[in-house]
Amino acid sequence: MIPTEHGLMLAAVLFVIGLAGVIVRRNLLFVLMSIEIMLNAAGLAFIVAGARWAQPDGQVMFLFILVTAAAEVAVGLALLLLLHRRFKTLDTAAASTMRG
Amino acid sequence: MFELLWTIPALPLTSFVVLACFGSRLSKAASALLGVGSVGISAAVTLLIGFEFLGAPPASGAYSQTLWNWIAVGNLQPAVTLYLDALSLLMTFVITFVGFLIHLYASEYMAGDADFARFFASMNLFVASMLMLVLADNLLLLYLGWEGVGLCSYLLIGFWYTDPANARAAVKAFLVTRIGDTAMAIGLFLLFAKLGTLQIQPLMAEAASQWPEGSGWAIAAAALLLGGAVGKSAQLPLQTWLPDAMAGPTPVSALIHAATMVTAGVYLIARTHVLFGLAPQVEVAVAAIGALTLLLAGLSALVQSDIKRVLAYSTISQIGYMFLALGVGAWQAAMFHFMTHAFFKALLFLAAGAVIVSLHHEQNIFKMGGLRKLLPVTFWTFLIGAASLAGIPFITAGFYSKDWILAQAWTSHTGGPWFWFAGLFGAFLTAAYSFRLIFIVFFGEAKTHVHHHPGRRMTWPLVVLAALAIVSGFVEMPETLGHVAAFSHFLGSALPPSHHPEAGVEAMLIGIAIAAALLGLAVAYFLYLRNPEKVDAISKAPLAASVHRLWLSGWGFDRLYHMMFVAPVLWVAEINKNDIIDQIYRFTAWLHRLVHQFLRTTQSGQLRWYAAGIGVGTVIVAGVVIFG
Numbered sequence A: 001m002i003p004t005e006h007g008l009m010l011a012a013v014l015f016v017i018g019l020a021g022v023i024v025r026r027n028l029l030f031v032l033m034s035i036e037i038m039l040n041a042a043g044l045a046f047i048v049a050g051a052r053w054a055q056p057d058g059q060v061m062f063l064f065i066l067v068t069a070a071a072e073v074a075v076g077l078a079l080l081l082l083l084h085r086r087f088k089t090l091d092t093a094a095a096s097t098m099r100g
Numbered sequence B: 001m002f003e004l005l006w007t008i009p010a011l012p013l014t015s016f017v018v019l020a021c022f023g024s025r026l027s028k029a030a031s032a033l034l035g036v037g038s039v040g041i042s043a044a045v046t047l048l049i050g051f052e053f054l055g056a057p058p059a060s061g062a063y064s065q066t067l068w069n070w071i072a073v074g075n076l077q078p079a080v081t082l083y084l085d086a087l088s089l090l091m092t093f094v095i096t097f098v099g100f101l102i103h104l105y106a107s108e109y110m111a112g113d114a115d116f117a118r119f120f121a122s123m124n125l126f127v128a129s130m131l132m133l134v135l136a137d138n139l140l141l142l143y144l145g146w147e148g149v150g151l152c153s154y155l156l157i158g159f160w161y162t163d164p165a166n167a168r169a170a171v172k173a174f175l176v177t178r179i180g181d182t183a184m185a186i187g188l189f190l191l192f193a194k195l196g197t198l199q200i201q202p203l204m205a206e207a208a209s210q211w212p213e214g215s216g217w218a219i220a221a222a223a224l225l226l227g228g229a230v231g232k233s234a235q236l237p238l239q240t241w242l243p244d245a246m247a248g249p250t251p252v253s254a255l256i257h258a259a260t261m262v263t264a265g266v267y268l269i270a271r272t273h274v275l276f277g278l279a280p281q282v283e284v285a286v287a288a289i290g291a292l293t294l295l296l297a298g299l300s301a302l303v304q305s306d307i308k309r310v311l312a313y314s315t316i317s318q319i320g321y322m323f324l325a326l327g328v329g330a331w332q333a334a335m336f337h338f339m340t341h342a343f344f345k346a347l348l349f350l351a352a353g354a355v356i357v358s359l360h361h362e363q364n365i366f367k368m369g370g371l372r373k374l375l376p377v378t379f380w381t382f383l384i385g386a387a388s389l390a391g392i393p394f395i396t397a398g399f400y401s402k403d404w405i406l407a408q409a410w411t412s413h414t415g416g417p418w419f420w421f422a423g424l425f426g427a428f429l430t431a432a433y434s435f436r437l438i439f440i441v442f443f444g445e446a447k448t449h450v451h452h453h454p455g456r457r458m459t460w461p462l463v464v465l466a467a468l469a470i471v472s473g474f475v476e477m478p479e480t481l482g483h484v485a486a487f488s489h490f491l492g493s494a495l496p497p498s499h500h501p502e503a504g505v506e507a508m509l510i511g512i513a514i515a516a517a518l519l520g521l522a523v524a525y526f527l528y529l530r531n532p533e534k535v536d537a538i539s540k541a542p543l544a545a546s547v548h549r550l551w552l553s554g555w556g557f558d559r560l561y562h563m564m565f566v567a568p569v570l571w572v573a574e575i576n577k578n579d580i581i582d583q584i585y586r587f588t589a590w591l592h593r594l595v596h597q598f599l600r601t602t603q604s605g606q607l608r609w610y611a612a613g614i615g616v617g618t619v620i621v622a623g624v625v626i627f628g
Helices: A004-024 A028-053 A055-085 B002-025 B028-055 B085-110 B117-137 B139-157 B164-195 B199-212 B215-232 B243-246 B250-259 B260-270 B273-277 B280-301 B305-328 B331-356 B376-390 B397-411 B417-442 B458-475 B488-491 B503-530 B533-542 B542-552 B557-575 B580-602 B605-625
Strands: B063-071 B080-084
Touching: A004 B139, A004 B331, A004 B533, A004 B605, A028 A055, B002 B028, B002 B063, B002 B080, B002 B117, B002 B376, B028 B085, B028 B117, B028 B280, B063 B488, B080 B117, B085 B117, B085 B250, B085 B331, B085 B458, B085 B488, B117 B139, B117 B260, B117 B557, B139 B164, B139 B199, B139 B215, B139 B243, B139 B250, B164 B199, B164 B215, B164 B243, B199 B260, B199 B273, B199 B280, B199 B533, B215 B260, B215 B273, B215 B280, B215 B605, B243 B250, B243 B305, B250 B260, B250 B305, B250 B331, B260 B273, B260 B331, B260 B458, B273 B376, B280 B305, B280 B417, B280 B542, B305 B331, B305 B417, B305 B542, B331 B376, B331 B397, B331 B458, B397 B417, B397 B458, B397 B533, B417 B503, B533 B542
Parallel strands: none
Antiparallel strands: B063 B080
8 A cells, every 4th residue: 555645745746747847838738738747646636535535536536637637638729729820839928919 | 915915926936937938039028018017016916915904904913824835844844934014014015116116117227138038037036035035934935035135136246247347246245145144044043953943923932932131042043143134234244245236237236235135134133123132232233233334334435436336335334224223122213214215225226327328338426427407307316315315304204214213323222322423423424425426426517428318117217216215204203303103103013112212302313413414415515516626635635545545445345355265265275276185096096006017017928927826826825724
């Protein structure tokens, strides 16, 4: 049995890696991929928590997250295609035309 | 016949409504017919009611007619009720009758004016308001009429509003009388709060039973009402608006600023005489204000060069007499002088208007002269009016009314030699300035060409008023001279009688008063007819010149008030040009703009920055939740 702390630690590390990717990356494709990592980190945390208390709720939650992630990717890829069509680039900074 | 009482104010009011709504579509003849006719019928109804009142007076001495309930809020239930007793009948008679003559005169005087209908609409509204004022059964209704006449006064002073000076005079009259009106309104609040009613007769009974003589509340209420009376009747210290009010057309000056509205204050005090009787200190103040006003205004009238301003100061001075009479408790004498004054002062104004129109709107008396032969009707009627004003003995009405006041000022317990002497000196001044006017305007050499002679609609009112200015005095004569007491008998049901002096004292007082009036006439004769160059010589002296300037400006009250009230307000307005209160809101606006500037920079459009913001925010919230 893997200790709960280790599982949670791994989830936290994955989450921070994903967050760092979202913040640092300029390419929208990589941003989307980083978001996927963050979502999976969150899913992992649920799985670990479900295993800790021997409850199926954690796995149920993970299924929800999977569905959410699929929807997110669908929308995200559509945005990515539009961005590419409009600006001929995948750089998110190029889309900052609406400045305050 | 008494049931027709409501038609007296209703007729002019109806005419006002018609003229105000459709005046521009009516011909001048129709407007004049409506404007003059409505007041004429009112006067006829008043005469009918007056005869019935004299023949078979109501048992209680008063008839009241409730038309409808005006307001009903708790205790405050003023009804629109007309109250006719001897006092209001006298006022109603003077208002409608003199009003009718002045309207008739105005229909010719104003014939060339484009705003003919507007003029008659305002005049009719004035007559209706004034009738409401004197017929009101409660003080609230009286106040309605009181404000109504103030409004009409404003409208008519500024009738020729295209000249800014006229508009300024109108605003001045409105604002200055407003000071008094505010005091009066506070007085009404006080009376209602303390005595629980505003209906005049119950109110007076209540005051007499609840307040002992000299009680603080009675003094406060009487003083506040006096404030209103002082403003409306142009007495010290609120007299400054009346000379400027002469900017209005002459019939307006005759009706509003001589015969009726300016005596509303006299009426108010006479109407609430019970209250004033409870406040002897205020009574003394009334007498002192009257005495002082009649002297100051009399001296000012002596040096004016505008014919209407002479008459305006004379009006202030004569109302001063009425206040003096009210102050010494001679209620009937005050009302007698009110009546005779209404006749002869309206006559003087109308005659002056005839002169002004004949000389193509010339008002400077030093450009007139020698009009005696050129305008005979005007001259004779003006002479009768001036003689009545000056109190020329035995034949004129003014002599009897002024004499009554002087006798009362001497004998009354609140009066005394000082008040009597002020009145006596005033009588001398009155005679001097009235005949100065006569001698300058109608004698000497003609200086201006007469190119218009007044027609019948202008001369008839003059003749009728001239007759009244003589015969109206014969209804009340002192014991030494015939002893007629018809007027005091008539008013006896409404106002308490005054005590007559002993016959010997009375004869002496009359003799001295006659001497004073004749002395004034003689002075005017020698200074203005025989030796006019002497007046020039006197007024050249430096001291006399400055006195002359002081009197000409009405004792510098205008300048004083400008320094005391207008200038400080302008000064504060000047330093507060940017509005100090506004600075608070400006600061708030500036703060918002600053925060906005700061927050705006966060909306960079950079996706990564937003993500970082969300991340940092989540960390902070998580930290607060976990460690907070």
